[in-house]
Amino acid sequence: MTNKSIIEMREVCKIYQSGNEQVYAANNLNLKITDGELVVIVGASGAGKTTLLNLLGGMDTVSSGEINVNGVMISNYSEKKLSLYRRNDVGFVFQFYNLISNLTTLENVEFSSSFAKNPLDPQKILQEIGLGKKFASFPTELSGGQQQRVAIARAIAKNPLLLLCDEPTGALDFKTSKEVLSLLANFNKTYQKTVIIITHNSVLAQMADKVVKIKDGKIANIAINKNKMPVEKLEW
């Protein structure tokens, strides 16, 4: 890992209007993430985790403050530039895999990477992820864990600057969750790319380089793990 910051958030606020009330989903967030870090973001339901990830991924815009990604101020981006940023620089993994149901495994990955600037080989990534025998399967023919693998392959094959994962194991059992988390940790290690994982499960904090705790839209704590734990050893 280098010491270069890949993300710098300065005094970021996101305010939603809910009836007559203003909700500070992000309330003065200051955060630096180093290139190649594995970051886990924890916090209770409604704390503001998804809001933070959506702001980083260019899916939502700040109410105030600045977000700099890889030396570029994305918080000043127009809708068009944000769309290119999402396409080229960000890989997303969600709790529910969001695969295209009438495309095969390989087609799902190829479709997404065909829009990216500098994609990796979809077949190679699917092989690495253990889906070498499932190229021709449709999503309904795959287990939940396999579908999440396709979603991860799809995100990785774009060769993104950042891999953003929102509750990637939320719908999976213990064993499958660990397999999926291992893939994310391996990607981080092999490709030296920044991976950010949102979770309710505080045990996952042990696999991170950096753990960010969010509470009521604010950063409650940032901890650095000197000795992060291999995913295989996590128990919950």
Ligand SMILES: Nc1ncnc2c1ncn2[C@@H]1O[C@H](COP(=O)(O)OP(=O)(O)OP(=O)(O)O)[C@@H](O)[C@H]1O
């Ligand atoms: N589009 C929106 N309009 C109004 N309020 C919103 C909107 N999106 C989020 N909020 C509010 O912002 C706060 C933070 O929501 P967010 O989804 O970021 O939390 P979270 O930590 O990801 O929660 P969960 O773990 O349940 O997904 C909550 O109070 C939520 O109700």
